Amino acid sequence: MPASGSKSVFKLAGIVTLGLVAGVASAYVSMKHFGMGSEERMGWSGSRVTGSSEAGPLLRARVALTGLLALNRSQAIYFTRKVDDLGEPLREGCHYRLSGGPLPGRWWSITAYAADDYLPQNTDDALSVDASEVRPDGAGAWEAEAGPVRNPAMPWLSTRKAGNFDLTLRIYNPSEQAQRDFGTIAFPRVERISCGEPQ
């Protein structure tokens, strides 16, 4: 093969390799951030096909990457948010008030996950707040706090060492209406109280 032909083949092989790498990288970004077929309600997004065989290829891939072995919707429905009620990213250095009313299931919990999709690397023994910890008033309204330092007056979700995190709400044994229509769920609010100095 002439030298120029050989050079051309090597150049083509290099470009194909670059293309493959770019394709794999774009697939990773899609799986990590897009295509969940999700619905967003009050800042929380969830998918009614997570874990089911109804899921398409991209959703299946995304579930495998970020929610492998998720329960199906008759057992639990999952909702995630990365921002507070004002649309600002959730950050370890801030305190947030979580508040809401009765949720349509037998039990619920809210957990913080770091950007790597694992639990924050702290030993505060406060990895979630759940239905058994909050103290609802007569109307069922409850409050909790998420932040890096405990507020003794409230059920606490520790975000220490979470960096920029997200919150996952799990509603176990959700009502059929909630499974069918996420719009019927009164989702918890996530209000930023302060950032920087511990409360």
Added chain:
Amino acid sequence: MKPGLRYLLAFVAAAAIGHVGTIVVAPNAIMHLAMRKLSEDGKLINAFRFSDRTTSASRWVVRPSPDLAYASCVYDLSKGPILVDVPATPGGGYVSVSVFAGNTDNVAAMDSLRSPNGIRFILQKERRLVHPGDGPVIYTPTTRGIILDRRLAPTQAAFEIADKARRSDSCAPL
């Protein structure tokens, strides 16, 4: 065709193949890795493995729930169906059993609300003859996959009760 255009087309075609190929292959590849981890590199097949209480150090699956006690069984139906038996948690604690195929599909989910006295079933590969046996039969499209037993255990005390009960879980050949 101009060399520049040829290279551009080659790049776009390769990127498309890489993108679609990754999305198609990812679920099976990630499940394969999970099965390898949960079976301790193939040593625990058709047997339950009991995870410690979830802490910030838990890394066996992404986004683990700190409120649940997990037990997992990597199944292999290449030699025939298996019998899965998951007893109830004393006191009526919530128990959920899910069967996942090797492509991540959740092919069955059962819980203690419908089966308060424990969950028991035969797991069989699709399009195989039903093996004689008692109880319901669940079909899965893949030979290998994962069965997950999740028990509500938001406190240390609840975890200890759930842990004691789950030690009687079994998933063994008929």
